[in-house]
Amino acid sequence: MNLRAALVAGAVAALACGEGASSDPGTSAGLRVSPAQFVPGAAPDGEGGPLVAAVELPVATVTAGGRDFALRGFLDRDATAVAIQLRGDEGHWVATAGLPDTQVPDLVTFDVRLAFAPDLPPGPAELVLRAVDARGRAGEARPVPLTVTRAPVPDGALVITLAWDAQADLDLHVVQPDGIEIWRGNINGHEPPPPGQPPEAPEAWREGGLLDFDSNGGCALDGRRQESVLWASAPPPGRYRVLVDVSSLCGTSGSFWRVEARRDGRRIGAAVGHALEAHTRGSHGAGDGVLALSLDVE
DSSP: OOHHHHHHHHHHHHHHTTTOOOOOOOTTSSEEEESOEEEESOOOOOOSOOOEEEEEOSOSEEETTOEEEEEEEEEETTOOEEEEEETTOSEEEEEEOOOBOSSSTTEEEEEEEEEEOTTOOSEEEEEEEEEEOTTOOBOOOEEEEEEEEOOOOOOSSEEEEEEESSSOEEEEEEEOTTSOEEBTTBOBOOOOOOTTSOOOOTTGGGGSOEEOOOTTGGGOOOSOOEEEEEESSOOOSEEEEEEEEEEEOTTOSOEEEEEEEEETTEEEEEEEEEEOGGGGOSOOOTTOSEEEEEEEEO
């Protein structure tokens, strides 16, 4: 372990004191920071430690479930780490300070990526940053205001949406009351007439539920990370089953997901979950996946 790594390890241990050593990866926190170590509880108050000299976050608005937002900045030279917390969150993150900047040698740098939980409520939010030295002393807080938004949801009489936060291949499955399953292998819920009956109009299949998109299919990453099944007109009444199938994590360690159902714009159900490597096993066909919701629709 080099000197700076040892100093950072000491700073992390000092920050975590009083709470015990924790192996919590921060998977239930509203904010995730990489590379960084999660520490449960609030970040320390200022105790005469180093300062955060400057912060660069290119965006002021972030999306719940969004990830890979770049956060960079400068710290006083005696800082070995920076503590980053979403105000009100269940814990904070400690990221290692980098080398001094060649243009500003009196300061050290940090460079991390932020991800936000899919179920983070929309509205104003705030990041709080504090520089930390090798003894765990923190400086004054540096606030960074944010606005959290939700990814737009398509309109329809009934809309069931799956959204996730990592570049993985997840699939939405919706089983209608009549047993027809809508998913990437059967993108609409319309049942054609039996053989011998008069043919339908070419657009009749659009009257049922329709899958709008197969995001990240086959790990062809499109950045969308959202799929919806929509009914433009009144859906068939009865019980609907909503499943989430993890086709592939596409090299990521996992992904948080959120399912939401809306009837005429009003939310009638929601669920969240975490996709892990174990969930990628199976045939990934009809009926596969974790049951996220059961809905009774009138």
